[in-house]
Amino acid sequence: MSNVLVNFLPPVHLKPNAGYSAQYDDYHYQATDNVSENGEDNTAGHKPRILLMGLQRSGKSSIQRVVFNKMPPNDTLYLESTTKIQKEDVTRSFIDFQVWDFPGQINFFETAYDSQEIFGEVGALIFVIDAQDDYREAVNRLHYTVTSAYRVNPNITFEVLIHKVDGLSDDYKIDTQRDIQQRTADALADAQMEHIHLSYYLTSIYDHSIYEAFSKIIQKLIRELPTLENLLNVLCSNSGIDKAYLFDTLTKIYIATDSSPVDMQSYEICSDMIDVIIDIECIYGAQNSASNGTTPSISGTDEDRSALASSPTVSAGSGGANGFGGADSLQEQLMSEQSQSTEREAEASSLIKLTNGDVLYLREVNRLLVLICILRQESFEKHGLIDYNFQCFKEAITDVFEFSNQRNKSQLADDNNIVDNNSE
Structure with a gap:
């Protein structure tokens, strides 16, 4: 059996016999704050990590609460802006990993932070771009984040969520995705890092697109x-x-x-x-x-x-x-x-x-x-x-x-x- 298993990515831990309670309406956020001010993880164990990054108000926290905490999408309108790393252990799920929500206004590649500690054991880095906003600054931050994280850990899978596409016409969605992809590809080519592969998804918390995107992202981390x-x-x-x-x-x-x-x-x-x-x-x-x-x-x-x-x-x-x-x-x-x-x-x-x-x-x-x-x-x-x-x-x-x-x-x-x- 071992001959058919893929073994090139950090696996998502799986829990086939764990208990489960169907309390779906209990979506209270219970993220653990075990990250010090310099970005170091203070927990004893290390689980596969999924990082949510992007500019402020791009929708990172809303995605996390809707997908992993079953919060109704309309309730995310009242969420406050993230001011420091919020780490959550996804333990009630079959897939066992950590989700880290990063504040968009802080550069975690500066010398004040331990980049190896933050990005060294990451399975996937998800960068969220607000499709309803001027995304030129977001594309620049995406390029900087991807190239910096790749130097720390080349095994990271990079995923880009072109988010908040609900209400946009299909033609506008496609044009926006094509423009973002082209800008990013040009920036990577100029930096001679065109070998870095990014996957793009059009998403919204108000439909199934966000679950479809996370399904494809999680599957890349499952060796089985x-x-x-x-x-x-x-x-x-x-x-x-x-x-x-x-x-x-x-x-x-x-x-x-x-x-x-x-x-x-x-x-x-x-x-x-x-x-x-x-x-x-x-x-x-x-x-x-x-x-x-x-x-x-x-x-x-x-x-x-x-x-x-x-x-x-x-x-x-x-x-x-x-x-x-x-x-x-x-x-x-x-x-x-x-x-x-x-x-x-x-x-x-x-x-x-x-x-x-x-x-x-x-x-x-x-x-x-x-x-x-x-x-x-x-x-x-x-x-x-x-x-x-x-x-x-x-x-x-x-x-x-x-x-x-x-x-x-x-x-x-x-x-x-x-x-x-x-x-x-």
Whole structure:
């Protein structure tokens, strides 16, 4: 298995067996402030870092709160400007890393700051540009930041979010991205650093584009991505599935998908399915969880799933090819099969039939990961085969991440030994 794993980037730590609570409305910001005034990290351990940089009021803090803290986008209007590095451990997610939000008015490459300490262990540097503002100064800062960080750590992946594009016309978005790319490429060529690769994304916190961008960014940091994609390809080809996404439940970031092209519309509807299931579960599972004071997770108890099964059909109105349809024989068959499943196979699942005849099928891999598939109704008639293939897929996923955890522990032990030897 190790022969097919990519090992050229600092990996994002993965937690296949960590606990999870579906308290989605609790978005209170709890960033830890373990960074000293000179930029040094005072925590004992070192997790992969994702840096958010850019000019003031470009939207860095809003992105962090919306994606990782589930803050409603409209509430970000009241956020204060960041005045020092804000570091947050993303621990309730399947992907385990740190997000550092940098104030835009400070130059952290000056001699007063330890650039090696800040940028030495970074996985991705995300630079945010406000597309609704005059971005010439932002492009100059982008060039300076990228070239300076590259000299410190050439392994950083550089990502550029052309942000706040909501409300802009499609032509203006494309022209803005093309102009920023050209200005940046010219500046790098003048500095003889045209070999540095930057990826560009058009984003907004008011739609799914920000989640799509972070999905692609996170995937670059996951060493197991080729293996996950291969497993999803095998699952799709053997089960008649048109498209499959492996989602991190908390952030709605998909950490892997099959090799077929990603259609934004299919991604949006799969992402929305997570919110639909969580909302229904929180409503109909509240009575079961009230006695112990906990909130039901997406992998709740049999009682939680019974309440979910007895809930009314979700509807998104009439008309439209992608509206949610009513309950039918497929859902009844699924509920019947769930009631007869063994305890080993009693993970959470859900089925939604779309008015265009396609089926959305959700299966829980573990308490932090869900698989959401899009398939035709005639393909789902063989749902027994799909369920069997899913169990094989789930076992393979577990083996992959167990191997990854063992390797991470071994690497950490080797690093500690090197540090000890150097100190002697």
